[in-house]
Structures are given as C-alpha cells and as structure tokens.
Amino acid sequence: MSKIIQIAKTGGLTGAITIPGDKSISHRSIMLSGLADTPVTITNFLHAADCWSTINCMRALGVIVEEDKGGVLTVQGKGLYGLSEPSDVLDAGNSGTTIRLLTGLLGAQPFFSVLTGDASIRNRPMARVIAPLAKMGLQIAGRGQSRYAPLAISAPEQVRGIEYDMPVASAQVKSAILLAALYANTPTTITEPIPSRDHTERMFETFGIPVKREGRAIILEPIQKIAAPKRLDVPGDISSAAFWLVAASIIPNSELALINVGINPTRTGILDVLTQMGADITITNNRWSGREPVADIVVRSANLKGVTIEAEIIPRLIDEIPILAVAALFAEGQTVVKGAEELRVKETDRLKAVALELGKMGATITENPDGLVIDGPQSINAAICDSHHDHRMAMSLAVAGSAAQGVTITESDCVKISYPDFFDVLSKLRQD
Numbered sequence: 243m244s245k246i247i248q249i250a251k252t253g254g255l256t257g258a259i260t261i262p263g264d265k266s267i268s269h270r271s272i273m274l275s276g277l278a279d280t281p282v283t284i285t286n287f288l289h290a291a292d293c294w295s296t297i298n299c300m301r302a303l304g305v306i307v308e309e310d311k312g313g314v315l316t317v318q319g320k321g322l323y324g325l326s327e328p329s330d331v332l333d334a335g336n337s338g339t340t341i342r343l344l345t346g347l348l349g350a351q352p353f354f355s356v357l358t359g360d361a362s363i364r365n366r367p368m369a370r371v372i373a374p375l376a377k378m379g380l381q382i383a384g385r386g387q388s389r390y391a392p393l394a395i396s397a398p399e400q401v402r403g404i405e406y407d408m409p410v411a412s413a414q415v416k417s418a419i420l421l422a423a424l425y426a427n428t429p430t431t432i433t434e435p436i437p438s439r440d441h442t443e444r445m446f447e448t449f450g451i452p453v454k455r456e457g458r459a460i461i462l463e464p465i466q467k468i469a470a471p472k473r474l475d476v477p478g479d480i481s482s483a484a485f486w487l488v489a490a491s492i493i494p495n496s497e498l499a500l501i502n503v504g505i506n507p508t509r510t511g512i513l514d515v516l517t518q519m520g521a522d523i524t525i526t527n528n529r530w531s532g533r534e535p536v537a538d539i540v541v542r543s544a545n546l547k548g549v550t551i552e553a554e555i556i557p558r559l560i561d562e563i564p565i566l567a568v569a570a571l572f573a574e575g576q577t578v579v580k581g582a583e584e585l586r587v588k589e590t591d592r593l594k595a596v597a598l599e600l601g602k603m604g605a606t607i608t609e610n611p612d613g614l615v616i617d618g619p620q621s622i623n624a625a626i627c628d629s630h631h632d633h634r635m636a637m638s639l640a641v642a643g644s645a646a647q648g649v650t651i652t653e654s655d656c657v658k659i660s661y662p663d664f665f666d667v668l669s670k671l672r673q674d
C-alpha cells in the first residue's frame with residue numbers, strides 16, 4: 243500500500259459493511275488461548291498488525307498458532323504453567339495493548355524476558371503497569387527509571403495478590419494486573435476510578451475463571467486451572483465501525499448497514515454521543531457472541547448538533563475522540579471534549595494531532611490540556627495532512643476529506659494497525 247493516499251470528496255455512502263474483528267478482544271483471545279491446555283479455534287480474529295504482534299510474541303513463548311486460508315486461527319496453548327523463556331527480545335510493534343498486557347503475564351513467569359516496540363511504544367508510559375505489578379512482587383525494570391520500554395522482566399520469587407485503587411481508568415493496566423493475578427497466591431481486588439472496557443473479565447469467564455464484580459471493584463481469587471472453550475468468535479470492532487457511523491452521518495444521502503458490531507456497554511460511548519448529537523442510528527438484530535453482545539447498526543445522514551462530552555464517558559469512547567472531532571466540525575453549535583488527557587499518550591498525542599491536522603484543512607479547533615473545543619459547522623478545505631503514524635488519525639482525516647473537499651494523507655499505511663482494508667472499503671462505497 244502506498245504511504246500517501248489521495249481521498250476525493252464523495253457523494254452519499256451506501257451499502258453494507260461487515261465490521262472486522264475487535265482488536266481488544268483479538269489480543270485477549272490469543273493470550274488466554276495460549277494459556278489453555280486444549281486447542282481453541284478463533285473465528286473473526288482481527289488480522290491487523292497489532293494483533294499479529296501479539297501472535298508473534300505468544301509464538302516466541304512456545305504457543306502454536308495456525309491460520310487456515312479463511313483466516314480462522316487454531317491456537318495450541320501451553321497451559322497456565324507451560325510458557326517457555328523466549329530466546330530473543332519480544333516486539334510489541336505499535337501495540338500498547340500487547341506490551342502492557344504481556345508485561346503482566348510475563349512478569350509472573352519463572353523466566354527472563356525483554357519487551358520492546360516501535361518508537362511510539364517506547365514513548366508510551368509504562369510506570370502505570372510496573373507500579374502495581376511491583377506491589378505484586380513482579381521484577382520489571384525499564385528505560386528512563388522504569389518509565390519506558392524496553393522492559394527487562396525477571397522471574398519473581400512469588401506473585402502476591404493486591405488491593406489496588408487505579409489512579410487512571412485504563413483497561414490495559416487493569417488487564418495486566420488481572421493476568422499477573424492468575425499466578426497469585428492471594429486474591430486481587432482492583433478498583434477503577436471510571437469503569438473501562440471489560441473484555442478481559444468477560445474473556446476470563448469464557449475460560450472458566452470466575453471474576454467477581456462489586457461496584458467499581460473487580461475481584462479475582464487464586465485459581466488452579468483454566469477451562470478453555472473449543473471455539474471463540476470475535477465480534478466486530480465498534481472502534482472501527484465508528485468511522486462509518488460518522489461518515490454516514492455527515493455525508494448527505496448516506497445509508498450504511500454495519501454488520502456484526504460489538505456493543506459491549508463499556509464501548510458504546512460513541513453511540514450515546516452520536517445519538518445525543520442527533521444522529522440517525524438504529525440498532526437491530528441484537529445477539530450474543532459468547533459473552534459479548536453484538537448487533538447490526540443502520541446509520542443514515544442527519545443534521546448533527548454540538549454536545550459536551552464529559553470525563554465520565556471518556557473511557558467508553560477513548561479511541562473515538564479523533565473521529566468525533568470530525569463529526570463536531572459538521573455539527574451545528576459547540577462541541578466540548580473534557581477529561582480526555584489520556585489521548586496525549588496514545589500512538590501520538592491525539593489532542594494535538596487532531597487540532598494540527600484538521601487545522602491544515604482550515605478548521606479552528608481549540609486544544610485544552612484535557613480536551614478540545616470545536617465550534618461548528620465549519621467549512622474545511624482540501625489539504626495535505628499527516629497521520630502521525632496513527633491509524634485512527636489516518637481514518638479520521640479520510641472521513642473529513644471525503645465529506646469536505648478531499649484530502650491527501652501521508653503515512654496512510656498505518657491503517658494496517660487496526661483496519662487494513664479501510665481504504666478499500668471506502669473506495670467501494672463511494673459515489674463520485
């Protein structure tokens with residue numbers, strides 16, 4: 243794929259899109275299956291670069307992962323106590339989920355390992371996982387006084403359960419602790435400031451690991467074994483569907499059917515906010531994919547209005563702020579995003595990148611330390627914009643350009659991180 247892509251203005255988008263597998267759930271499906279004693283077949287796995295980083299790390303620990311021609315995976319795990327010492331450095335690539343979750347899992351193993359990733363990953367905060375894991379007895383050291391990867395992980399003397407009040411709402415930190423807690427000799431209680439995505443908890447239950455939830459607390463008792471399912475199906479990723487939800491809302495004469503979208507309530511902040519903005523969204527065909535709720539979603543063009551997005555909802559739409567900023571440019575009135583300072587430590591500083599790159603298209607966006615203020619509607623022009631190597635930025639810019647006067651995006655191949663077919667799907671739906 244070319245690194246520079248030109249996107250033209252488009253007429254209404256119509257058709258049906260089967261949404262690719264959920265990235266968060268795909269990572270977890272490989273990790274848990276890797277700890278199983280019996281083979282697990284995984285359907286609708288997200289074949290994107292981040293999830294392959296997880297597969298490659300698990301393979302380096304001895305787990306066998308096979309892929310058939312249709313992309314269905316079969317994982318032959320090593321059992322809870324069967325992972326082996328990797329002979330080389332483990333590479334998480336661009337994936338924060340891979341490096342953070344594996345830090346918890348590897349920290350509890352009786353061997354040495356080193357975890358690193360690309361330039362972006364080596365700049366993302368790791369102290370937030372190392373601090374609670376150290377309280378559990380794990381031995382993890384990193385660059386910059388253990389704030390950054392590469393991380394060197396040594397065998398712990400023992401793994402203790404902890405009671406931990408999380409200072410930041412982060413599913414990655416919560417999950418790292420839960421994975422380490424699988425090896426603890428005492429219970430672990432984690433309390434979240436605001437509930438974050440609960441895919442790890444649901445996946446644990448799918449693997450026969452009981453997880454107690456009491457208000458904002460999550461409790462895991464010491465376990466002896468796990469009981470893997472034979473098959474696991476990954477629902478479609480609502481964070482990928484988000485680009486189509488906004489594109490169809492802001493491009494006149496659009497009607498898209500989004501098939502197989504995960505609608506776990508810890509992820510549906512985008513639906514709540516778009517509905518509040520006046521979007522025309524219908525949820526149909528509600529069903530279950532294992533312990534995860536799934537539906538089809540029909541979205542039609544609508545006149546949007548600005549809204550205030552408060553801190554409390556941010557964890558439920560954490561990855562959707564860039565595309566919501568695009569929606570806000572087309573909405574009548576002011577949109578304010580608050581309590582979103584976590585966006586500064588993602589693949590790039592997403593608050594800064596949104597203001598800068600949409601600014602190149604002529605948009606005026608005020609960047610606050612913890613959010614954005616966007617007055618709409620604004621007319622935006624064609625421009626050459628940079629993705630900052632951030633998949634969600636690239637896709638958000640493509641939607642903005644499609645709805646306005648077109649856009650040229652540099653470093654556009656980063657969409658391979660979460661949605662490799664994104665530009666192909668967009669070009670098939672276009673009515674030029």
Ligand SMILES: O=C(O)C1=C[C@@H](OP(=O)(O)O)[C@@H](O)[C@H](O)C1
Pocket residue numbers: 265266267339411412413414415417439560561584
């Ligand atoms: O646990 C996960 O799968 C994820 C959690 C979120 O990160 P944080 O835990 O850092 O908020 C999210 O931004 C990321 O895309 C995926």
Ligand SMILES: C=C(OP(=O)(O)O)C(=O)O
Pocket residue numbers: 265292336337338339340561588589634660
């Ligand atoms: C932040 C993201 O992922 P990760 O933290 O896994 O790199 C994302 O997908 O937007």
